[in-house]
Amino acid sequence: MTVVIGFEGSANKIGIGIIRDGEVLSNPRRTYITPPGQGFLPGETAKHHRGVILTVLREALDEAGIKPAEIDCVAYTKGPGMGAPLVTAAIVARTVAQLWGKPLLGVNHCIGHIEMGRLITKAQNPTVLYVSGGNTQVIAYSEHCYRIFGETIDIAVGNCLDRFARVIKISNDPSPGYNIEQMAKMGTKYIELPYTVKGMDVSFSGILSYIEDAAHKMLSTGQCTPEDLCFSLQETLFAMLVEITERAMAHCGSQEVLIVGGVGCNLRLQEMMGVMCKERGALLFATDERFCIDNGAMIAQAGWEMFRSGHVTELSDSWITQRYRTDEVEVTWRD
Known part of the structure; x- marks a missing residue:
């Protein structure tokens, strides 16, 4: 069995999800909500994410009944998205991967959505x-x-x-x-x-x-x-x-x-x-x-597919990018 934890923080949602062989074990998230008439700025959004991300991480582990030792891989959203929020999630993912001694995996946000959709709906x-x-x-x-x-x-x-x-x-x-x-x-x-x-x-x-x-x-x-x-x-x-x-x-x-x-x-x-x-x-x-709205489980699911087909992101390569096209990723886990 392969267990992957996923960190998503590309916009105004911060989510952490845990997937075990196609089963969603947990998927808590928080949303940064601004007053009517206002959008969300990258800096303020990142500040919100920093304030709640460790609480969400604890919720994800507790809800799943999983200990760090049982996790096989830590996945995070590499991009696309807003720079400051992406960095917040990436830093925490990178830190726990090192603390727990687990491989790290940068995931394309768009492919996270697609793989989650395929998992939940069973579309071929x-x-x-x-x-x-x-x-x-x-x-x-x-x-x-x-x-x-x-x-x-x-x-x-x-x-x-x-x-x-x-x-x-x-x-x-x-x-x-x-x-x-x-x-x-x-x-x-x-x-x-x-x-x-x-x-x-x-x-x-x-x-x-x-x-x-x-x-x-x-x-x-x-x-x-x-x-x-x-x-x-x-x-x-x-x-x-x-x-x-x-x-x-x-x-x-x-x-x-x-x-x-x-x-x-x-x-x-x-x-x-x-x-x-x-x-x-x-x-x-x-x-x-x-599962439609940004969530951590979708990053975990894409990470699960990628990890099982041999993908891993080296620490030196674990950056984020605001521009990361869907068609830039080699999809080695599908026929």
């Missing part, structure tokens, strides 16, 4: 839509690489939602995206927004500028409600994502879609993707907020 070889606050990519596996078929050419879909939430002062608790999803259910009027698909890629910054402007004009004159704007933004963004996912499926001859990343637990996105899959006779796989 899906086309992956990876949607979060920092990333938007359509991915398919081929010849030892997770290849990116399409992506955002500017901001991520989650970043677009988060920044719109700041404009109309939606609460960040538990997350701006979740609160937009709830408000969208009460929207009745669709406001037409720019729809920007460029081949296999998408662009969200123009939509954000447009809806920010519309919010100031239309809300003040009573032409629509905040709920209408949330509804319109979700419908437009998600339609674009479903379109490029379907195009990638057609190219790959794929009959499975796996949605991963924090935005992936949005039920409206899952519903829209489900309609497309049903029309194609394909299967949709998605998880809930326990």
Whole structure:
């Protein structure tokens, strides 16, 4: 049996998870939440993580009933993500690896999401839509690489939602995206927004500028409600994502879609993707907020796969990087 502990801290979540041969033994996390209208800054986020990471580590070990001696490998998020939060998690992972005398493994954050999704849903070889606050990519596996078929050419879909939430002062608790999803259910009027698909890629910054402007004009004159704007933004963004996912499926001859990343637990996105899959006779796989939103177990699971196929990160090479593309990793653990 192989036991791996994973440290995730690439954004405003700090999580530590323990995996034993595909079984999630523990997965506690904490979220840094800022007041409405504010985002989270790297320095302040890292300060939050430093304040709670040892408590989360103790929780992970206690909940799993695992002692350090039973752990085979320590995995941490190498990137991509925000520099200061990434460093916080990496330093603690590096320290415990040395204290416990265990090998260390730097994991690509995006691949953590994919491997967690595959583990939980049992999807075989899906086309992956990876949607979060920092990333938007359509991915398919081929010849030892997770290849990116399409992506955002500017901001991520989650970043677009988060920044719109700041404009109309939606609460960040538990997350701006979740609160937009709830408000969208009460929207009745669709406001037409720019729809920007460029081949296999998408662009969200123009939509954000447009809806920010519309919010100031239309809300003040009573032409629509905040709920209408949330509804319109979700419908437009998600339609674009479903379109490029379907195009990638057609190219790959794929009959499975796996949605991963924090935005992936949005039920409206899952519903829209489900309609497309049903029309194609394909299967949709998605998880809930326990495994979609950044967590330590996903880093442990990717680390488990990598460690068993012979990967280890030397201490001298155990740095972090804010830019680390999904297709830079050699996927030696898949056929």
